[in-house]
Amino acid sequence: MEGLLDVAVSVAREAAALALSSRPSAIRDVDTKSSATDVVTAADLAVERLVRTRLAELRPGDPVFGEETGGAAGGPGQVCWVVDPIDGTVNYLYGMPWYSVSLAAQVDGVSVAAAVVEPESGREWTAVRGGGSWLDGVTLRVSSATELAMSMIATGFAYRAERRARQAAGVARLLPVVRDIRRPGSASLDLCSVAAGWVDGYFEHGLSRWDWAGGALVAEEAGAVVRLSSSPEAVGPDLTFCATPGIADQLRAAVKEIGLAEELP
Numbered sequence: 001m002e003g004l005l006d007v008a009v010s011v012a013r014e015a016a017a018l019a020l021s022s023r024p025s026a027i028r029d030v031d032t033k034s035s036a037t038d039v040v041t042a043a044d045l046a047v048e049r050l051v052r053t054r055l056a057e058l059r060p061g062d063p064v065f066g067e068e069t070g071g072a073a074g075g076p077g078q079v080c081w082v083v084d085p086i087d088g089t090v091n092y093l094y095g096m097p098w099y100s101v102s103l104a105a106q107v108d109g110v111s112v113a114a115a116v117v118e119p120e121s122g123r124e125w126t127a128v129r130g131g132g133s134w135l136d137g138v139t140l141r142v143s144s145a146t147e148l149a150m151s152m153i154a155t156g157f158a159y160r161a162e163r164r165a166r167q168a169a170g171v172a173r174l175l176p177v178v179r180d181i182r183r184p185g186s187a188s189l190d191l192c193s194v195a196a197g198w199v200d201g202y203f204e205h206g207l208s209r210w211d212w213a214g215g216a217l218v219a220e221e222a223g224a225v226v227r228l229s230s231s232p233e234a235v236g237p238d239l240t241f242c243a244t245p246g247i248a249d250q251l252r253a254a255v256k257e258i259g260l261a262e263e264l265p
Helices: 002-026 042-058 089-094 161-177 187-196 209-221 245-257
Strands: 030-032 039-041 064-066 079-087 100-107 110-117 124-128 132-135 152-155 180-182 201-205 225-227 239-243
Touching: 002 042, 002 079, 002 100, 002 110, 002 124, 039 042, 039 089, 042 064, 042 079, 042 100, 064 209, 079 089, 079 110, 079 187, 079 209, 100 187, 100 209, 110 187, 110 209, 124 187, 124 209, 132 187, 132 209, 152 161, 152 187, 161 180, 161 245, 187 201, 187 209, 187 239, 201 245, 209 225, 209 239, 225 245, 239 245
Parallel strands: 064 079, 152 180, 152 201
Antiparallel strands: 030 039, 079 100, 100 110, 110 124, 124 132, 201 239, 225 239
16 A cells, blocks of 8 residues: 555656646636536646656556546556546636646555645645545544534535525525535535545535545545445435534435435436
């Protein structure tokens, strides 16, 4: 596990440096994917290429699954690397510093080592399954919140307008029962924020494997209750859920009561 973490950190650092240095030119070369608001820059593609090249050198034979160019999930017991080259591309496009490079090693679909690196600040979030999680080497621990009404909750929204409208309506119903809502715009960093106690919970519909592979492990190893949409204990069929244990049951109940646990097509 430690060897995998060393690889993840080394490659993610290089990728973060490329993302940062590429931004001035990359934002002039922008395309779209699922909708007009779902953007991909030249840097997303370049960073993923770099990650694949470096992993081929350091871990020859390991499959890589990435946001921009896909890939294989790997066979039973095989290490597969899951990469989100720039998580928070819209923030990146607009010059907001809240974006990251997320790289996780998975075995049988379960993250075992992860590095989430913020290019702008240089912060490094790392985790090893069963070994803990850290921010720049300092051990992480979730908040001690126990009251949902006094808890800060993060969330995110989909790209398609009709789905965003339904999500926004649900969040409006949740807002009166929590301290406040935040929507920073990077799933991996939102999950890491739960790990650090910067927010007390987080949920979002429609995340892909690369969105949560790194951050979910960081949060889980910091003590968070993490429920992925693919797990038997999923809160909803299309919902990623993460919270400090003291409010997890309350937040789960609230999300279900107001209809946010339902799949939003």
